[in-house]
Each structure stands twice: as C-alpha cells, then as structure tokens.
Amino acid sequence: MPRHSRPLVRTAALFLFTLILAAASPTAPVHAQSPQSPLQAATIDSSANPDAVIAPLLDVLKDEAARQKLIESLEKSTAVPADAAAANADTAAQTTVAGRLAGMTKNVIEETLAVGHKFARDLSGLATLFNGASEFDGGHVLSMLTPLLATVVVSMLLLMLCKRGLRSALARLSGRFQNHGFLAALALVGLYFLAEILALALAYFAGSAVAAALSSGTGVSIYQTLYLNAFLVTGAASILIRVLTGIAQGDYAVLRMAPSVRATLRRRAIVLTGLLIYGIAFVVPAANVLVSFSVGRGLRVLVYTLAAIFAVCMVRAISRQQQIAAELPAQEPTEEGDAAVDDALPEPVQSAFMQLWPLIAYGYVAVSYVIALSRPDLFVEFVGGATVRTALALIVGGLVLRGCGYLSTFTVRTPAFLPLDSQALSNRLTSFVPILLRVVWLLVSVAxxxxxxxxxxxxxxxxxxxxxxxxxMIAGLVSSLIVVVSCIVIWAAASSWIDYRMATSAGTSLLDSRYRTLYSLLKNALTVALVVFGGMIALSELGIDIGPLLAGAGVLGLAIGFGAQKLVQDIISGVFIQLENAMNVGDVVGAGGITGVVERLTLRSVSLRDLSGVYHIIPFSSVDSVSNYMRTFSFHVEEVGIAYKENVADGKAAMQEAFDRLQQTEHKADILEPLEMHGVTGLGDSAVAIRARIKTAPGKQWGLGRAYTELVKQVMDERGIEIPFPHTTLFLGRDKAGKTDELPVKLLQEAGKSGKAASRRKRASTDDVLANDGNAIPESDD
Structure with a gap:
C-alpha cells in the first residue's frame, strides 16, 4: 500500500489506530532538530574567549549607524524565541496521550470532511448533464451507439447459447461421474470449467469480429474495446464464482455451504461483479470521453455507492439464508472428508465465525467504499489486489482443509509380505486424524x-x-511438525507390528506367553522413548535450547528418586521379576495375597482379575513371592473318601474307571500322563481317604478336575460304593459280666380322641434323652 493512502485505513479504524498511535514513542521537539544559527555558533565559539568580542562590540557602539542596526537586530531576535516557545509548547502538548488523541481526532475530522466534500463535488458533476454545462454531442453518441449495441447483442447472445449447449451436453455425462469418488468429481468440475472458458472465448472473439466488421475502415472504436475488455473480465470473474459455489449444476462446490446459501451467493456475487466491472471499466471511461470528466467522476461515485448498497444487502441475504439452512435438516449428505473436517474444528470456533463474518464483511465494504471515494486511483490497485489475495488465501486454505479431510478417509493398506496388522495400523493412524486436522486448521488459519x-x-x-x-522460525516449525508426524507414524507402525507378533504367538506355550509379555513391555517402552526423544528433537528444531531442560530433568530425576523411593522400588522389582520370567500375561498367579489371572504387566505393577471378577493392581514392591499355577504343567489332585465297610480296591478301580471315561471326553488332549494313583492317604473319622493325581497342560487343571470329580461320583453310585458323610454311632457298653447297660426311657401313653389307645410314643425325660443329629433314639416296642 502506498504511503499516502495509509491515513485512509486509519480513518476506517479510528479507535484501533488511535490507541496504537497513542502508545507510540514521543517525537523529539522541533527546535532540537533545527540547525544552529550563525549567531548561536559565534556565541558558542566566542564564549571561550570573551576578549575576542569586546573590541568589535566597542567599535559598533561608537558608530551611530552600526549601533542602530544592532538594536534592530536584537529586537528581531527577541521575537524569535517567543515564537519558538509557542511552537515548543504545542509540541510538548502533542507528546502526551491526550494531545495525541486530540491530534488524531482533528486529522480524522479533517479527512472525513474532505471525503464528504469530494463526494458532494463529484456527485454534483452529474447535474451538468441536465443544466447544459457539459459538452454533450448527441450526434456522436448516436453514431457510436449502433456498432456498440451490435457488439453487445452478439457477444451476450452467443455466450448464452454456447453455455446452454455445452451444459446440456455435459448434463448427459454428469450421471456417469456421480458417486464415483473424488477423482471423478474433479474431472467433472474440470469439464464444466473448460466448457465455460470455451463459451466465453467464442463469445469474445465473435464480439471482436462484429466490432471489426462495423468499423468501416476506421478501426474498432474505443467504446467497443472498453466493452469487450469489461465483458472478458466479468466473464472470467463469473466463472471463478461458479467454481467456488458449484459449477456443475450447482454441485461440487469448493465452498462448503448449504445449496440455498450457495445459490444466493452465486447470483448476487455475479451481479455485484458485473456492476463494478462494467461500471468502472466501461461506463465511467466512456463518459469521460463522450461528455466530461466531471460527469465521469459523478458516475464513478454513483457506481461505487450502488455497489456498496448492493454488497450490504447481499451480506444480509446470505446471513439470513445461513440461519434458515441451519434450522432445517441437511439437504444433501455430508461427505466423509467434510465430516472429518467438521469433527476436527471446535464447535465454538465454527459458531463464532458464523456470527462474526457478517461484521467483517460490513467492515470490508465500508473501508473499500471510503477508499473508492477518497482515492479512486488506489481502489483497483490496492483494494482490488488485497481482495484477490484475501480470496485466494481463503480458497487455498479451504481446499487444504478439505484435502486433508479426504486423505483421512483413505485406508492404509500394507503389502502382504510386511509383518504388520493393516487394520490396527489404519485404526491407530485414524485415531490421530482429529488432532492432526486441528493442527492443520490452526496453521492454515495463521497463514x-x-x-x-x-x-x-x-x-x-x-x-x-x-x-x-x-x-x-518457519523452517523450525515445519521441521518440528515433520518430527512429530514421523514419531506418530513410527509409533503406529511399531505398535501394529507388535500387535501382529502378539496375535501370531497367541498359543498356550510358555514361550508364547513370554513373547506376549515382552511385546507389551516393548510397546510401553517405545511409547515413552518416542514421546521423550521426539519432544526434545521438536523443541530443538523450534530453536529452544534443550541443554537446560536436560540438566533440569537430571536434577528433577534426582529429587524424584529421593522422594519416590517406593516407585523406584516398584520398577526395580518389576525388572527383576520380568528377567526371572516369574509371570506372563494370561497366567494364573498368586501375588501379594491375591490369586487371579494376569491381565496387564508394566514395569511398576501387575494387574490381576480374581475369580469374582475384581480387578487388582498390585505394585511389585508389595510382592514378596509369586505363585504361578501355569508353569510348564499342572496337576489335579483328587482325594475321595469311601466308607469303612467298602473295599479299598473297589474304590481304586472306580477312580481308574472314571479316569478312563475322562480320556474319552474333550479333555483328552489336556491329559499329559496316565492316572497317578497314590492310594490310601488317611483314615478319617468316617471315611477312608484315597488320593490320585492327573498331570495336565498348564491352566487346564481346573476344568479337567471338575469333569473328573463328576465322573468319580457317577462311577461310585453305579458300583454302590458309599461315599460317607459324618455319622455318630451310639455304643451303650458292657460290664465285665457281659451285661449291657440299660438306657433309662420313660414310656408315655397318649389316648386318641375316641378314648382308645391311638399310639405309643417314646419320650424320655429331659435328663435322660440322648440325641443323634437332634433326633431322640426310640425304644423298641418288644
């Protein structure tokens, strides 16, 4: 922007620029910058030697004429400091905030009055068309009007016919390109774009041919040339607007808006562009040549005023259409890439932008209108260039966001020979898409x-x-972003490889469990390493010295080591437990007084889930010993009690038969060796204990044991072998003579309702009753 046009921008943003200028550094006083006068120089030089000026001064005082001149010069010199003091006072006043605000207000008022005066003066030039002050040559206008109208009619008519013909031809092809992906849509948009360019070119050359044919050997008139140039620029701008708002029958638009909003924007933007281009590039120059420059200036002001009013109405109409479209259901399905961008952008940011953009548009129209009135020569150069650059920045930023959204929908497929889980890799990369889109959105917004x-x-x-x-700074930002993205890709690929290895080693052997545990620990260590080292490299690329960070991290680690000894003990114990291969993921272990399945292992703790489903996290520092129930093999120990009256050999045979039946079930593959019969292991109060043991695969002892116990009960029942429960036998005893002690029982006889003896019931006194399991022992009727 040229230097002399900057006050216009400050006029449009009075308050903001006032505060900025108020905070600026004060200027130096004016007199401080003025050069020294010869008298001052002489005074300074002679002050060092007073005798050098006494003799000349005496000569002047003795001469009457010279003395009079000295008096006059002294009188003049006394007036200068007074004026300088007043100027210095004004300058000092301007160095304060209030003085600056007053100066700025004064300048703004003066510039505003100047703009208003210029507006009224230029607009009054239109009155010369009616008061006869202008040199209007009607005959010359009529002579140039016929070829101009012929050029306009031929170019406009041919443009409409070419567009209609080409669009109808492409409409038949659009059905083949729909719903065939992004590349098909891009090809369709390219075809429509080429068709619009072809139609515009044909119409332009046809109009040029007509203009040349009607020139009558004098050449194409300046008016026809102005019209054809305006026609070409307006057509190119209209094509660009259609590309942005939907060139293929209103679809496939660069701008992501509702169809009704796009249609309103397309119609009104084309009309506004035509009004400005035809008015400024054709009507105003033609008026300058045909009538006068004052009429041309008036028409220019009129065109700018009408365009500003139309632009304000267009902003209001588009804002109203957006509000209506937001309340209605979506008229067209949202594509997957656009949905990813919507999910990535924060909702408050989207709503804030929807509310603020009309205010920004109104401000843009106001600033452009002020510049168009005050500096018309800068409107096309400055406002037009800035508008084009702003529009291109918005378009390119929107395309970058949409492109990133479409890229996020692609599925990552790895070659079959690579040991990677493609689905896991795709899921992991997809999980980072919203974060990366937010970063891209932030960078695009800043750009x-x-x-x-x-x-x-x-x-x-x-x-x-x-x-x-x-x-x-930009190079460091790009480098750090590349480092972060590389770390994410490395982490996703390494994690997918680890998942692939864990899935392929999902067997039941000890080695497979060991691999799964180590892979899990490797994933955690890799994540920590990438976060730490990747973050340091990214910070160093941004120009941040990581040396103090490393030193501070060392001191902090030392402090944490003293303050978190328990944590250090957990990690050291966990390292040794893993080195000794005491437990793996999926093992059933007892640790810290809790028995359960190992679900997760870290360097600090082990996570167990017990039989009741409770999830326990046990730090390794609290683990004194580890009991692993799934190391190499397991045993199921079966101990059965039979009655004393039963034969022990029969009991062993029954247990063996139950084992034979077990081998015919689905548990056969889990039995490693034949039944190991231990025999009688104890004589209990009411049963003889017989024990046997079955060697099983690791972790299979519980299911196999339940099935074997059920078969043992079934065989015992079939063979009639009693599995006793606790009994109590009453023995009255005998004396040396062989006489059995009597059991004192009192007999009570109850009569029935008929008066006859109904029954005899044995009932003992309270002190003489002997009980067995709570039941009184009856006496025989004999």
Missing amino acids: ILAVVLDAWSIVDVGGWVEGDRGSA
Whole structure:
C-alpha cells in the first residue's frame, strides 16, 4: 500500500489506530532538530574567549549607524524565541496521550470532511448533464451507439447459447461421474470449467469480429474495446464464482455451504461483479470521453455507492439464508472428508465465525467504499489486489482443509509380505486424524491471517518471512511438525507390528506367553522413548535450547528418586521379576495375597482379575513371592473318601474307571500322563481317604478336575460304593459280666380322641434323652 493512502485505513479504524498511535514513542521537539544559527555558533565559539568580542562590540557602539542596526537586530531576535516557545509548547502538548488523541481526532475530522466534500463535488458533476454545462454531442453518441449495441447483442447472445449447449451436453455425462469418488468429481468440475472458458472465448472473439466488421475502415472504436475488455473480465470473474459455489449444476462446490446459501451467493456475487466491472471499466471511461470528466467522476461515485448498497444487502441475504439452512435438516449428505473436517474444528470456533463474518464483511465494504471515494486511483490497485489475495488465501486454505479431510478417509493398506496388522495400523493412524486436522486448521488459519494482514498492508508479513528470523522460525516449525508426524507414524507402525507378533504367538506355550509379555513391555517402552526423544528433537528444531531442560530433568530425576523411593522400588522389582520370567500375561498367579489371572504387566505393577471378577493392581514392591499355577504343567489332585465297610480296591478301580471315561471326553488332549494313583492317604473319622493325581497342560487343571470329580461320583453310585458323610454311632457298653447297660426311657401313653389307645410314643425325660443329629433314639416296642 502506498504511503499516502495509509491515513485512509486509519480513518476506517479510528479507535484501533488511535490507541496504537497513542502508545507510540514521543517525537523529539522541533527546535532540537533545527540547525544552529550563525549567531548561536559565534556565541558558542566566542564564549571561550570573551576578549575576542569586546573590541568589535566597542567599535559598533561608537558608530551611530552600526549601533542602530544592532538594536534592530536584537529586537528581531527577541521575537524569535517567543515564537519558538509557542511552537515548543504545542509540541510538548502533542507528546502526551491526550494531545495525541486530540491530534488524531482533528486529522480524522479533517479527512472525513474532505471525503464528504469530494463526494458532494463529484456527485454534483452529474447535474451538468441536465443544466447544459457539459459538452454533450448527441450526434456522436448516436453514431457510436449502433456498432456498440451490435457488439453487445452478439457477444451476450452467443455466450448464452454456447453455455446452454455445452451444459446440456455435459448434463448427459454428469450421471456417469456421480458417486464415483473424488477423482471423478474433479474431472467433472474440470469439464464444466473448460466448457465455460470455451463459451466465453467464442463469445469474445465473435464480439471482436462484429466490432471489426462495423468499423468501416476506421478501426474498432474505443467504446467497443472498453466493452469487450469489461465483458472478458466479468466473464472470467463469473466463472471463478461458479467454481467456488458449484459449477456443475450447482454441485461440487469448493465452498462448503448449504445449496440455498450457495445459490444466493452465486447470483448476487455475479451481479455485484458485473456492476463494478462494467461500471468502472466501461461506463465511467466512456463518459469521460463522450461528455466530461466531471460527469465521469459523478458516475464513478454513483457506481461505487450502488455497489456498496448492493454488497450490504447481499451480506444480509446470505446471513439470513445461513440461519434458515441451519434450522432445517441437511439437504444433501455430508461427505466423509467434510465430516472429518467438521469433527476436527471446535464447535465454538465454527459458531463464532458464523456470527462474526457478517461484521467483517460490513467492515470490508465500508473501508473499500471510503477508499473508492477518497482515492479512486488506489481502489483497483490496492483494494482490488488485497481482495484477490484475501480470496485466494481463503480458497487455498479451504481446499487444504478439505484435502486433508479426504486423505483421512483413505485406508492404509500394507503389502502382504510386511509383518504388520493393516487394520490396527489404519485404526491407530485414524485415531490421530482429529488432532492432526486441528493442527492443520490452526496453521492454515495463521497463514490466512498473515496473508490478509500483508495484503492490506497492516503488517509487513512478507518482509518478516524473508528476514532471517522469520525464515528460521518457519523452517523450525515445519521441521518440528515433520518430527512429530514421523514419531506418530513410527509409533503406529511399531505398535501394529507388535500387535501382529502378539496375535501370531497367541498359543498356550510358555514361550508364547513370554513373547506376549515382552511385546507389551516393548510397546510401553517405545511409547515413552518416542514421546521423550521426539519432544526434545521438536523443541530443538523450534530453536529452544534443550541443554537446560536436560540438566533440569537430571536434577528433577534426582529429587524424584529421593522422594519416590517406593516407585523406584516398584520398577526395580518389576525388572527383576520380568528377567526371572516369574509371570506372563494370561497366567494364573498368586501375588501379594491375591490369586487371579494376569491381565496387564508394566514395569511398576501387575494387574490381576480374581475369580469374582475384581480387578487388582498390585505394585511389585508389595510382592514378596509369586505363585504361578501355569508353569510348564499342572496337576489335579483328587482325594475321595469311601466308607469303612467298602473295599479299598473297589474304590481304586472306580477312580481308574472314571479316569478312563475322562480320556474319552474333550479333555483328552489336556491329559499329559496316565492316572497317578497314590492310594490310601488317611483314615478319617468316617471315611477312608484315597488320593490320585492327573498331570495336565498348564491352566487346564481346573476344568479337567471338575469333569473328573463328576465322573468319580457317577462311577461310585453305579458300583454302590458309599461315599460317607459324618455319622455318630451310639455304643451303650458292657460290664465285665457281659451285661449291657440299660438306657433309662420313660414310656408315655397318649389316648386318641375316641378314648382308645391311638399310639405309643417314646419320650424320655429331659435328663435322660440322648440325641443323634437332634433326633431322640426310640425304644423298641418288644
């Protein structure tokens, strides 16, 4: 932006620029910058030697004429310091905040009045068309109007016919491209774009041919040339607008808006573009040539005013359409890539942008209108160029976001010969897509803001980027982003490989369990290493010195080592437990007084789930011993009690038969050796204990044992072997003579309701009753 146009921008943003200028450093006083006068120089030089000026001064005082001149010069010199003091007072007043605000207000008022005066003066030029002050040549206008109208009719009519013909031809092909992916849609948009360009080119060359044919040997008139140039620029701008808002029958738009919003934007933007281009590039120059420059200036003001009013109405209409579309259900399905971008962008940011963009658009229209009125020569150069750069930044940023969204929908497929789990790798990379899209959205937003600030000459972003500091910062940011993305890809690939190895080693052997445990620990260690080292490298690429960070980390680690001895003990114990292969994921172990299945192992703790489903996290520092129930093999110990009256050999045969039946079930593969019969292991109060043991595969002893116990009960019942429960035998005893002691029982006779003896019931007195399991022992009727 040229230097003399910057006050116009400050006029449009009065308050903001006032505060900025108020915070600026004060300027030096004016008199401090003025050069020394010869008299002052002489005074300074002679002050060092007073005798050098006494003799000349005496000569002057003795001469009457010279004395009079000295008096006049002294009188003049006394007036200068007074004026300088007043100027210095004004300058001092301007160095304060209040003075600056007053100066800024004064400048703004003066510039506003100047703009208003210029607006009224330019608009009054239209009155010369009606008061006869202009040199309007009607005959010349009629002579040039016929070839101009012929050129306009031929170019417009041919453009409409070519567009209709080409669009109807492409409409038959659009059905073949729909629902065939992104590349098919891109090809369809390219065909429509080429068709629009072809139609515009044919119409332009046809209009040029008509203009040349009607020139009558004098050449194409300046008016026809102005029209054809405006026609070409307007057509190109219309094609660009259609590409942004949906060139293929309103579909496949770059801008992601509702169809009704896109249609409103497309219609009104094309009309606004035509009004500005035809008005400024054709009507105003033609009026300058045909009538006068004052009429041309008036028409220019009129065109700008109508365009500003139309632009404000367009912003209101689009904002209203967006509100209506937001309340209605979606009129077209959201593509997967666009849905990914919507999910990545924070909802408050989207809603804030929807509310703020009309205000930004109104501000843009106001600033452009002020510049168009005050500096018309800068409107096309400055406002037009800044608008084009801003629009291109928004379009490119939107395309980058949509492209990233479509890339996130692609599935990562690895070659079959690579030992990777493609599905796991795709899922892991997909999980980082929202985060990466948020980062890309932030970077794109910063880039768009930088382009806008540079385009409107608010901040010299281009100079900063070209400087050493800016280029170094951007290079460091790109390098750190590459490091972070590389770490994410490495982590996803390594984790997928670990998952693949864990899935392929999902057997029951000890070695497979060991591999799964080590792979799990390797994944955790790799994650920590990538986060630590990747973060340090990224920080170093940003220009941050990581030396103090490493030193601080060492001191912090030492402090943590003293303050978290329990944690250190957990990690050291966990390392030795893993080195000794005491437990693996999937083992049933007893640790810390809790028995359960190992679900997770880290360097600090083990996670167990017991039989009741309770999840326990046990630090290794609290594990004194580890009992592993699944190391190499297991045993099921079966101990059966039979009655004393039964034969022990029969009991052993029954247990062997139950084992033979067990080998005919699905548990046969889990039995490693024949039944190991231990025989009688004890004589209990009411049973003879017989024990046998079955050697099983690791972890199979519980299911196999339940099935074997059930078969033992079944065989014992079939053979009539009693499995006793606790009994109590009453023995009255005998004396030396062989006489059995009597059991004192009192007999009670109860009469029935009929008066006859109904029954005899044995009932003992309270002190003489002997009980067995709570039942009184009856006496025989004999």
